[in-house]
Amino acid sequence: MKDSVDSDAFATRAREREAQDFAMWVFLVSETLIFGAFILVYLISRWQFPLTFAEAARETSLWLGTLNTAILLTSSLTIALAEMSAEAGRRHARLLLVLTALLGAAFLGIKFWEWFEEYRKGLVPFLGLNFSYGGRDPQAAALFFRLYFALTGLHALHLLIGLTLVGGAAALWPRIAAEKRGQRVTALALYWHFIDVVWVFLFAFFYLHGRALP
Amino acid sequence: MTDRTAGESYLGKGWGLLDWLTTTDHKRVAWLYLFTILGFFLIGGAAATLIRIELFTAKGDLVRPETYNRLFTLHGVIMVWFFLIPSIPNTLGNFLLPLMIGARDLAFPRLNLLSWYIFLFAGIWTFGALILGGVDTGWTFYTPLSSLSNSWVSIAAMGVFFAGFSTIASALNFVVTIHKLRCPGMTWFRMPIFVWTLYATSLVMLLATPVLAATLLLIVLERVLGLGVFDPAQGGDPILFQHLFWFYSHPAVYIMILPGMGVVSEILPCFAKRPLFGYRLVAYSSMGIATFSFLVWGHHMFVSGQSVYAGILFSFMSYCVAVPSAIKVFNWTFTLRNGYITFEAPMLYALGFLFLFGMGGLTGLMLAATAVDVHVTDTYFIVAHFHYIMVGGAVSAFMGGLHFWWPKMTGRMYPERLGQTAAMLSFIGFFLTFAPQFVLGYQGMPRRYYEYPSEFQTWHALSSAGAVVLAASYLMPLFYLTWSVFRGRRAGGNPWQATGLEWQTASPPPAHNFEEPPVCDQPPYAYPPPPVQPDGGQPDRGQP
Numbered sequence: 209m210k211d212s213v214d215s216d217a218f219a220t221r222a223r224e225r226e227a228q229d230f231a232m233w234v235f236l237v238s239e240t241l242i243f244g245a246f247i248l249v250y251l252i253s254r255w256q257f258p259l260t261f262a263e264a265a266r267e268t269s270l271w272l273g274t275l276n277t278a279i280l281l282t283s284s285l286t287i288a289l290a291e292m293s294a295e296a297g298r299r300h301a302r303l304l305l306v307l308t309a310l311l312g313a314a315f316l317g318i319k320f321w322e323w324f325e326e327y328r329k330g331l332v333p334f335l336g337l338n339f340s341y342g343g344r345d346p347q348a349a350a351l352f353f354r355l356y357f358a359l360t361g362l363h364a365l366h367l368l369i370g371l372t373l374v375g376g377a378a379a380l381w382p383r384i385a386a387e388k389r390g391q392r393v394t395a396l397a398l399y400w401h402f403i404d405v406v407w408v409f410l411f412a413f414f415y416l417h418g419r420a421l422p
Numbered sequence: 423m424t425d426r427t428a429g430e431s432y433l434g435k436g437w438g439l440l441d442w443l444t445t446t447d448h449k450r451v452a453w454l455y456l457f458t459i460l461g462f463f464l465i466g467g468a469a470a471t472l473i474r475i476e477l478f479t480a481k482g483d484l485v486r487p488e489t490y491n492r493l494f495t496l497h498g499v500i501m502v503w504f505f506l507i508p509s510i511p512n513t514l515g516n517f518l519l520p521l522m523i524g525a526r527d528l529a530f531p532r533l534n535l536l537s538w539y540i541f542l543f544a545g546i547w548t549f550g551a552l553i554l555g556g557v558d559t560g561w562t563f564y565t566p567l568s569s570l571s572n573s574w575v576s577i578a579a580m581g582v583f584f585a586g587f588s589t590i591a592s593a594l595n596f597v598v599t600i601h602k603l604r605c606p607g608m609t610w611f612r613m614p615i616f617v618w619t620l621y622a623t624s625l626v627m628l629l630a631t632p633v634l635a636a637t638l639l640l641i642v643l644e645r646v647l648g649l650g651v652f653d654p655a656q657g658g659d660p661i662l663f664q665h666l667f668w669f670y671s672h673p674a675v676y677i678m679i680l681p682g683m684g685v686v687s688e689i690l691p692c693f694a695k696r697p698l699f700g701y702r703l704v705a706y707s708s709m710g711i712a713t714f715s716f717l718v719w720g721h722h723m724f725v726s727g728q729s730v731y732a733g734i735l736f737s738f739m740s741y742c743v744a745v746p747s748a749i750k751v752f753n754w755t756f757t758l759r760n761g762y763i764t765f766e767a768p769m770l771y772a773l774g775f776l777f778l779f780g781m782g783g784l785t786g787l788m789l790a791a792t793a794v795d796v797h798v799t800d801t802y803f804i805v806a807h808f809h810y811i812m813v814g815g816a817v818s819a820f821m822g823g824l825h826f827w828w829p830k831m832t833g834r835m836y837p838e839r840l841g842q843t844a845a846m847l848s849f850i851g852f853f854l855t856f857a858p859q860f861v862l863g864y865q866g867m868p869r870r871y872y873e874y875p876s877e878f879q880t881w882h883a884l885s886s887a888g889a890v891v892l893a894a895s896y897l898m899p900l901f902y903l904t905w906s907v908f909r910g911r912r913a914g915g916n917p918w919q920a921t922g923l924e925w926q927t928a929s930p931p932p933a934h935n936f937e938e939p940p941v942c943d944q945p946p947y948a949y950p951p952p953p954v955q956p957d958g959g960q961p962d963r964g965q966p
């Protein structure tokens with residue numbers, strides 16, 4: 209029993225596992241606040257320029273956004289399944305992890321393509337790239353797009369980290385002790401779901417906002 | 423040296439550099455932190471000394487104006503982020519937390535070591551940026567100056583951002599340890615107050631540090647990508663920066679002071695030989711402070727142009743946050759009442775804390791009144807106020823705690839007379855340095871000026887003289903504590919006859935903290951009534 213704990217501080221593996229799950233939750237609360245601060249900035253800016261923000265949000269690609277949302281939600285499902293089968297000690301847990309990683313990669317691929325399209329449409333208001341937005345208040349619209357790139361960028365960075373961790377776990381699967389697999393996948397899944405939830409908010413802020421208006 | 427119980431204590435085996443740099447023992451990581459933060463304290467102190475020498479005369483004759491701006495930025499950034507915030511939690515806290523709750527280690531020993539490496543890296547990085555680049559924004563990185571000043575601002579801000587990861591990792595480790603690793607019998611209301619304050623501090627760190635990280639990231643994005651969130655020329659809002667910054671930095675003040683309150687709550691009962699008065703109330707008030715601290719950031723912004731209503735609301739909330747602190751002060755005072763008080767060095771530091779923190783708190787209340795604040799904003803009154811809290815309060819508590827637990831950490835006693843002398847000197851030096859600054863500020867001396875009208879000369883000269891005394895009092899322990907490690911009298915397990923699990927194991931503790939898994943079977947601070955000596959004197963507590 210004793211030899212399977214990661215830290216001598218714990219008497220049993222079960223107790224350690226409880227601590228690790230708890231730690232992940234606390235960590236996610238902390239992560240929420242990073243996004244929270246950015247989202248606060250977004251909300252304040254949107255409150256300052258309500259019309260421009262609604263108008264600018266119609267420039268993003270609803271199709272690609274929706275597609276990506278679907279992909280990410282599916283990946284949340286696959287990692288949840290991976291968690292269940294890892295707990296049950298079944299073999300295809302590893303396969304499900306690979307699938308999750310692939311879905312994540314697809315999301316990132318689409319996201320990069322979308323950014324590139326936006327660059328071509330002249331919607332990138334920084335780094336001296338050209339910004340040729342034709343709406344009523346280009347100044348405020350620029351703020352919208354800066355926030356869009358900052359927030360989706362931060363999200364993509366998180367997804368990239370998640371992707372690396374999930375891919376790493378899948379690659380090193382045989383080297384992870386059998387009794388620790390469930391724990392490992394649970395932690396990964398929590399983190400993945402978090403990224404997913406953040407995206408749902410971003411989707412509402414940057415894609416859905418303003419579409420219902422005439 | 424030769425009779426060190428080899429192989430037994432955590433200091434016992436493995437003295438190679440590599441053994442220390444790869445250790446996962448929380449007690450050794452505490453030492454790593456101690457050395458690093460003391461290094462930063464010396465650097466920050468050197469900058470403070472230069473500032474004070476410059477201000478000794480009314481003319482700006484020592485350094486050029488740009489250099490002056492860089493100096494106070496260096497001093498502020500290093501002292502706040504690389505000394506004060508990690509000081510008590512990461513040295514004393516790291517060492518004591520598992521011992522105090524009867525655990526063998528922290529929940530994540532490797533994460534603990536990693537967080538030290540991140541801290542070291544961030545510190546060197548930031549210090550490099552400050553020296554090479556000459557950042558002049560002050561430790562607050564206020565926009566628009568920080569959006570426009572030289573490009574090293576981004577690098578310095580990145581350094582502070584990195585340090586945030588280390589803070590979050592330690593805080594996470596502490597919270598999980600306290601939740602999951604308390605020994606049998608150690609209920610929440612049997613935890614020492616120091617553990618309570620570490621818990622409250624960690625929660626504040628977990629909730630506030632990410633906001634700071636986001637804010638700094640925005641500054642960097644603003645500078646590198648031209649994000650324009652804060653720059654009014656691009657539709658941004660500089661006041662927004664102040665909101666985000668103070669949302670973190672006001673709670674950060676409690677990150678700096680709460681652990682100090684915890685240390686004092688351990689020392690006072692021990693040297694008064696009395697249980698801590700109102701234990702539960704003190705525990706609750708720690709959590710109260712942590713909660714309220716998130717609601718008062720706007721008192722830093724009375725003159726920023728926020729609305730009058732916001733000003734009034736924040737003023738009111740700031741009075742509220744004073745209540746839990748006041749509760750603590752009353753409880754400490756009541757603990758002393760009828761106590762059998764002795765004045766060893768830790769006790770002197772703790773009493774110094776009580777007095778200086780009290781004064782800092784009272785002047786803080788003055789500042790919470792918008793009318794006064796508008797008069798003294800950005801004067802030396804502010805400088806004096808926050809040094810009373812941060813140096814008079816937090817640094818005194820740190821020194822007191824270091825002396826109090828030194829026998830536990832090293833197994834040796836420090837020379838008591840020298841300790842008492844240093845404690846008194848620090849009190850005198852502190853008072854001489856910072857009391858004149860209240861007067862200066864009230865008379866209208868603005869902060870951050872490298873020269874001033876000659877009317878202010880006398881008060882400035884007094885302050886500079888005090889700084890010399892203060893510096894001496896900080897350097898003294900460096901020598902006698904080091905000496906004591908080799909030559910000091912052996913301490914024995916419990917030299918102060920204190921309660922608390924950490925005193926029930928050997929000094930220095932064995933690698934796994936306890937020979938036998940401990941059980942907690944007593945309420946905290948169960949000090950027995952002291953035995954009355956035949957001659958009516960106090961019992962001698964210097965003996966092992």
Ligand code: HEM
Binds near residue numbers: 471559
């Ligand atoms: C030897 C004792 C010290 C002296 C003489 C001293 C002196 C000063 C002076 C003259 C300033 C500049 C005020 C201004 O013009 O804005 C200053 C700022 C500051 N000091 Fe100290 N200080 C000392 C110790 C400390 C310590 C121990 C800390 C924290 C642990 C600290 C934290 C700060 C901070 C945060 C600032 C604000 C810098 C800014 O305004 O950007 N000081 N100090």
Ligand SMILES: [Cu+2]
Binds near residue numbers: 718
């Ligand atoms: Cu404040």
